[in-house]
Amino acid sequence: MTEVVALRSSCPRMAVGAVMTVQGRIISTGYNGSPRGTAHCEDAGCIVTDGHCIRAVHAEHNALLFANLQGVSMHETILYCSHLPCWECLKIIIQLHVGAVCYHRSYRDNRCEKFGYTSQIDAFRAACIDVFQEYPVMI
Numbered sequence: 001m002t003e004v005v006a007l008r009s010s011c012p013r014m015a016v017g018a019v020m021t022v023q024g025r026i027i028s029t030g031y032n033g034s035p036r037g038t039a040h041c042e043d044a045g046c047i048v049t050d051g052h053c054i055r056a057v058h059a060e061h062n063a064l065l066f067a068n069l070q071g072v073s074m075h076e077t078i079l080y081c082s083h084l085p086c087w088e089c090l091k092i093i094i095q096l097h098v099g100a101v102c103y104h105r106s107y108r109d110n111r112c113e114k115f116g117y118t119s120q121i122d123a124f125r126a127a128c129i130d131v132f133q134e135y136p137v138m139i
């Protein structure tokens with residue numbers, strides 16, 4: 001499901017998708033894309049700073065913002081992500097008290113080390129947010 005949402009990404013550097021659920025129901029989705037009304041990477045090119053494209057709003061961030069606009073109580077939510085969230089998204093996920101994070105693909109963000117964590121997983125656990133890797137179901 002996160003992979004399907006990721007297909008809508010307009011940043012070619014990374015197709016990322018996020019799906020947020022409450023009690024098994026999808027309440028929000030997000031993909032990497034520019035803020036409304038601004039140019040998209042696929043048309044105007046990425047703007048890369050320190051190895052990260054700064055034009056797009058990240059999938060996780062977009063999913064959280066939409067849920068927040070709906071007034072969702074975050075501690076009951078599970079955020080499913082196609083990739084382990086980057087450091088910037090991690091900070092927002094922690095501050096919004098998301099209940100749990102389930103990711104599909106590993107993604108290493110070296111910024112973690114600057115803050116004393118070996119990976120984003122350590123940082124989530126330090127903030128008491130459950131984080132687990134979802135293995136694709138083989139059918």
Ligand SMILES: [Zn+2]
Binds near residue numbers: 011
């Ligand atoms: Zn981009």
Ligand SMILES: [Zn+2]
Binds near residue numbers: 058060085087088090
């Ligand atoms: Zn991110």
